[in-house]
Amino acid sequence: MLNAKIPEGDLEHKWRNYQMQSQLINPANKKKLGVIVVGSGLAGAGAAATLAELGYDVQCFCYQDSARRAHSVAAQGGINAAKNYQHDGDSVWRMFHDTLKGGDFRSREANVYRLAELSAPLIDHYVQQGVPFAREYGGVLVNRSFGGVQVQRTFYARGQTGQQLLLAAYSQLYKMKRAKKVRMFPRHEMMDLVMLEGKAKGIIARDLVTGELKRFAAHAVVLATGGYARVFRLSTLAIGCNATAIWKAHKRGAYFAAPSFTQIHPTALPQTSEAQSKLTLMSESLRNDGRIWVPKKKGDGRRANAIPEEERDYYLERRYPSFGNLAPRDIASRAAKERIDAGYGVGRLKNAVYLDFSQAIGRLGRQTIADRYGNLFKMYEKITGVDAYEEPMQISPAAHFSMGGLWVDYELMTTIPGLYAIGECNFSDHGANRLGANSLLQASIDGYFVLPNTINNYLAGALQEDHPTTDHPEFEKVENEVRDHIEKVLHVKGNKTVDHFHRELGKIMWQECAMSRNREGLEKALVQIKEITDAFWKDVNVTGGHQEMNTELEKALRLADFLELGLLMCTDALNREESCGAHFREEYQTKEGEAVRNDEAYAHVSAWAYDQGRFTLHKEALTFEHVQPSVRSYK
Amino acid sequence: MNVNFKIWRQDNPHSKGHFEQYGVEGLTGDMSFLEALDHLNERLVANNEKAIAYEYDCREGICGQCGIFINGRAHGPHDHMTTCQLHMRSFSDGDTIVVEPWRAAAFPIIKDLVVDRSALDNIIEQGAYITAKTGTAPEANAILIAKDLADKAMDAAACIGCGACVATCKNASAALFTAAKINHLNSLPQGAHEASKRVMQMTKQMELEGFGSCTFTGACEVECPEGISIVNIAEMNARRAKAKWWG
Numbered sequence: 001m002l003n004a005k006i007p008e009g010d011l012e013h014k015w016r017n018y019q020m021q022s023q024l025i026n027p028a029n030k031k032k033l034g035v036i037v038v039g040s041g042l043a044g045a046g047a048a049a050t051l052a053e054l055g056y057d058v059q060c061f062c063y064q065d066s067a068r069r070a071h072s073v074a075a076q077g078g079i080n081a082a083k084n085y086q087h088d089g090d091s092v093w094r095m096f097h098d099t100l101k102g103g104d105f106r107s108r109e110a111n112v113y114r115l116a117e118l119s120a121p122l123i124d125h126y127v128q129q130g131v132p133f134a135r136e137y138g139g140v141l142v143n144r145s146f147g148g149v150q151v152q153r154t155f156y157a158r159g160q161t162g163q164q165l166l167l168a169a170y171s172q173l174y175k176m177k178r179a180k181k182v183r184m185f186p187r188h189e190m191m192d193l194v195m196l197e198g199k200a201k202g203i204i205a206r207d208l209v210t211g212e213l214k215r216f217a218a219h220a221v222v223l224a225t226g227g228y229a230r231v232f233r234l235s236t237l238a239i240g241c242n243a244t245a246i247w248k249a250h251k252r253g254a255y256f257a258a259p260s261f262t263q264i265h266p267t268a269l270p271q272t273s274e275a276q277s278k279l280t281l282m283s284e285s286l287r288n289d290g291r292i293w294v295p296k297k298k299g300d301g302r303r304a305n306a307i308p309e310e311e312r313d314y315y316l317e318r319r320y321p322s323f324g325n326l327a328p329r330d331i332a333s334r335a336a337k338e339r340i341d342a343g344y345g346v347g348r349l350k351n352a353v354y355l356d357f358s359q360a361i362g363r364l365g366r367q368t369i370a371d372r373y374g375n376l377f378k379m380y381e382k383i384t385g386v387d388a389y390e391e392p393m394q395i396s397p398a399a400h401f402s403m404g405g406l407w408v409d410y411e412l413m414t415t416i417p418g419l420y421a422i423g424e425c426n427f428s429d430h431g432a433n434r435l436g437a438n439s440l441l442q443a444s445i446d447g448y449f450v451l452p453n454t455i456n457n458y459l460a461g462a463l464q465e466d467h468p469t470t471d472h473p474e475f476e477k478v479e480n481e482v483r484d485h486i487e488k489v490l491h492v493k494g495n496k497t498v499d500h501f502h503r504e505l506g507k508i509m510w511q512e513c514a515m516s517r518n519r520e521g522l523e524k525a526l527v528q529i530k531e532i533t534d535a536f537w538k539d540v541n542v543t544g545g546h547q548e549m550n551t552e553l554e555k556a557l558r559l560a561d562f563l564e565l566g567l568l569m570c571t572d573a574l575n576r577e578e579s580c581g582a583h584f585r586e587e588y589q590t591k592e593g594e595a596v597r598n599d600e601a602y603a604h605v606s607a608w609a610y611d612q613g614r615f616t617l618h619k620e621a622l623t624f625e626h627v628q629p630s631v632r633s634y635k
Numbered sequence: 636m637n638v639n640f641k642i643w644r645q646d647n648p649h650s651k652g653h654f655e656q657y658g659v660e661g662l663t664g665d666m667s668f669l670e671a672l673d674h675l676n677e678r679l680v681a682n683n684e685k686a687i688a689y690e691y692d693c694r695e696g697i698c699g700q701c702g703i704f705i706n707g708r709a710h711g712p713h714d715h716m717t718t719c720q721l722h723m724r725s726f727s728d729g730d731t732i733v734v735e736p737w738r739a740a741a742f743p744i745i746k747d748l749v750v751d752r753s754a755l756d757n758i759i760e761q762g763a764y765i766t767a768k769t770g771t772a773p774e775a776n777a778i779l780i781a782k783d784l785a786d787k788a789m790d791a792a793a794c795i796g797c798g799a800c801v802a803t804c805k806n807a808s809a810a811l812f813t814a815a816k817i818n819h820l821n822s823l824p825q826g827a828h829e830a831s832k833r834v835m836q837m838t839k840q841m842e843l844e845g846f847g848s849c850t851f852t853g854a855c856e857v858e859c860p861e862g863i864s865i866v867n868i869a870e871m872n873a874r875r876a877k878a879k880w881w882g
């Protein structure tokens with residue numbers, strides 16, 4: 001059994017107790033301690049800026065041309081905090097409870113409580129940094145509600161919340177760069193982790209402009225590299241999002257937890273062609289006024305507006321009368337898939353469902369709908385060329401968020417000493433399903449508040465050790481391994497493009513390891529992914545060299561890791577013989593098609609170790625002292 | 636649909652670039668412009684040629700990483716749109732489409748359509764922040780900000796840092812970008828304490844980076860994906876004059 005090092009004491013006091021007992025480092029010594037932060041999203045930029053303010057010597061990396069472009073930038077909806085500004089009965093306890101239940105009781109109580117506890121000071125922090133959150137006329141902050149909760153605790157900055165938070169974090173980071181406390185390395189991709197005597201002490205990064213492999217050493221390494229849902233290829237993530245850093249760390253000994261827990265968002269724009277590269281998210285808020293339906297007649301070829309009311313199946317309202325169109329994400333996505341698979345899908349590829357505003361427009365008037373969702377309707381028209389005031393939108397589920405990631409303990413340290421994982425790239429607070437507006441929160445809390453108060457506990461011990469340097473033979477060894485790997489990819493010189501293989505992998509992952517899974521499908525997927533992997537290494541073609549900017553090579557290296565990760569995701573999904581949150585095993589459902597969780601056998605975190613292509617399961621038991629796991633019902 | 640791309644190819648910062656023509660078949664109106672380039676790249680790779688380098692990440696108009704000069708316009712034929720939001724339905728079968736990188740002295744070309752925009756980060760570094768450490772914040776609602784002020788700050792803060800304003804400007808001025816950031820922070824009470832220093836340092840850096848000066852042609856606000864208004868530049872200039880004379 002894995003030990004998460006949960007501090008003693010009542011839930012309310014654990015974090016304070018932890019801080020009281022952790023080791024401190026005097027300011028003069030901090031500047032002798034170096035920390036590498038890989039990633040500049042909310043988690044990475046928040047951590048790098050704060051660590052630098054504390055006095056550590058920080059090096060920060062991202063693959064984009066600027067830290068400001070990390071994919072945190074794309075979050076639209078908002079960020080949760082238990083401020084209880086609306087006087088509607090919110091509290092840290094309620095938020096803790098909502099999050100634990102939303103995650104279908106597959107996360108740690110102590111972590112979730114800390115997340116809720118630190119949410120209010122985080123809003124204070126962002127306001128201080130100048131984030132232009134929405135305000136009332138009198139000048140106070142506004143809140144709105146989000147899926148899965150009954151209070152209003154979501155703070156937002158127009159439809160660009162993630163952007164505004166990220167720009168604040170990026171600015172703070174650049175403030176510390178100006179103060180010469182942070183060295184920033186944009187367009188640098190981490191290719192591998194370097195360990196000295198069993199501890200994380202550095203990385204090998206590829207300079208994406210020149211192709212040069214570079215060595216970086218430090219006393220500790222923090223990974224903040226975001227989500228890996230691009231393993232499905234079509235997702236709401238940015239094209240460059242990857243698993244490379246965490247995958248390489250996994251192969252060097254960091255356990256990977258709950259890899260198959262992936263959130264599929266119900267309201268993205270559908271795929272329209274093979275060539276499509278990305279699925280754009282339409283905010284969940286649309287489900288407040290839009291009604292979701294498909295035709296009652298299979299393969300109905302009529303246009304939406306020509307289908308009379310009585311021939312429409314409002315399947316969410318039918319199956320979940322009390323939550324209706326606002327059923328949680330996992331449930332709404334699965335219900336859409338069920339209708340699409342049964343042959344009722346709409347759109348050119350029959351892979352979508354309707355999200356219809358005609359009744360809301362009739363009831364409230366076009367102007368009200370425009371006030372609420374004008375920017376989203378405009379975005380929809382930009383992408384599809386269709387006016388959603390006149391015709392229903394076509395939407396479809398899309399891979400969106402990874403609840404899984406590197407296993408971390410209460411201090412956010414992985415199973416490799418000195419290696420931390422923060423933000424979306426760790427498994428942590430969301431269990432088997434994440435609530436909307438909770439992950440900007442988690443990434444920020446990890447980076448600003450938690451890591452800077454736990455890393456000292458490790459670094460205090462590092463003061464006595466020799467200063468790590470890149471002359472150590474281990475750096476040379478790892479650099480050579482990276483170079484060999486790159487050359488191996490370039491030497492295949494086959495006949496197929498990287499995108500070809502990524503499309504193949506994506507299809508299998510989407511079919512067998514997304515919204516619903518079953519033994520037969522997963523076993524088949526494992527065989528197929530191995531076949532694609534073999535084919536990739538025999539037949540991929542990457543033109544150009546490695547000592548230059550080479551976008552095809554970047555894609556190929558990321559895909560090579562996704563292929564291996566795909567195997568682990570299917571292995572994990574196969575192993576967990578229950579249905580919980582986003583993980584729906586068809587064998588474990590009620591007659592009505594609802595999930596059946598098995599707390600007796602599966603109330604644990606599955607953490608996988610890697611050994612030469614094989615995965616071994618380790619478990620962290622989940623105990624619930626404060627909330628009794630109940631059946632999630634949205635009927 | 637079939638189109639004829641005329642694309643700028645340049646192997647590295649030091650080599651001389653040139654236009655190359657590519658006839659591309661089998662596109663559809665639903666494809667985004669970048670997907671059409673992806674499609675072309677797959678074909679080039681199949682012919683063992685080097686893929687064309689161009690930039691993108693989010694492909695939904697918010698990260699600001701994409702940016703191509705298309706038929707003589709930054710981000711293509713539409714106002715207020717990023718390159719990644721452009722779709723092939725905006726072109727006609729048989730069109731010739733000229734595809735070039737951003738061109739500005741402060742944005743050196745790295746390869747093909749990729750330029751180095753770190754000059755924009757350098758401007759940010761000179762003061763686009765509030766000097767306060769993590770952990771020192773007062774209660775959020777202790778700072779009241781009227782809705783219209785918050786909305787105005789948000790209008791300016793929406794800049795995605797794409798550099799289209801620079802690329803489209805005949806003087807290659809970064810005034811719109813810089814003004815947007817200054818006005819976001821300087822109009823808020825949190826930013827007031829460093830307002831003068833911020834405007835002086837950031838505008839100075841803008842000049843040091845080699846951006847031209849603004850002559851109010853208004854070209855920038857037309858291309859700006861976020862519709863940042865040119866009024867911001869006038870406001871920045873006023874703030875600067877005030878800072879210069881009264882500190």
Ligand SMILES: Cc1cc2nc3c(=O)[nH]c(=O)nc-3n(C[C@H](O)[C@H](O)[C@H](O)COP(=O)(O)OP(=O)(O)OC[C@H]3O[C@@H](n4cnc5c(N)ncnc54)[C@H](O)[C@@H]3O)c2cc1C
Binds near residue numbers: 437
């Ligand atoms: C479209 C969309 C909308 C969303 N909306 C919301 C919302 O409304 N509310 C909410 O709470 N959450 C939302 N989320 C989720 C939330 O945005 C993310 O979970 C969160 O921002 C992740 O932050 P991060 O710092 O962990 O990662 P990211 O912001 O993704 O940052 C990752 C960083 O790692 C770097 N990196 C990655 N790999 C490497 C490598 N190999 N080498 C070097 N650097 C690397 C990248 O360059 C980047 O800087 C949304 C997500 C998406 C996709």
Ligand code: SF4
Binds near residue numbers: 793796797799811858
């Ligand atoms: S002001 Fe507009 S055009 Fe200029 S960088 Fe910002 S978003 Fe782009």
Ligand code: FES
Binds near residue numbers: 692696700702
């Ligand atoms: S790719 Fe992000 S704005 Fe275009």
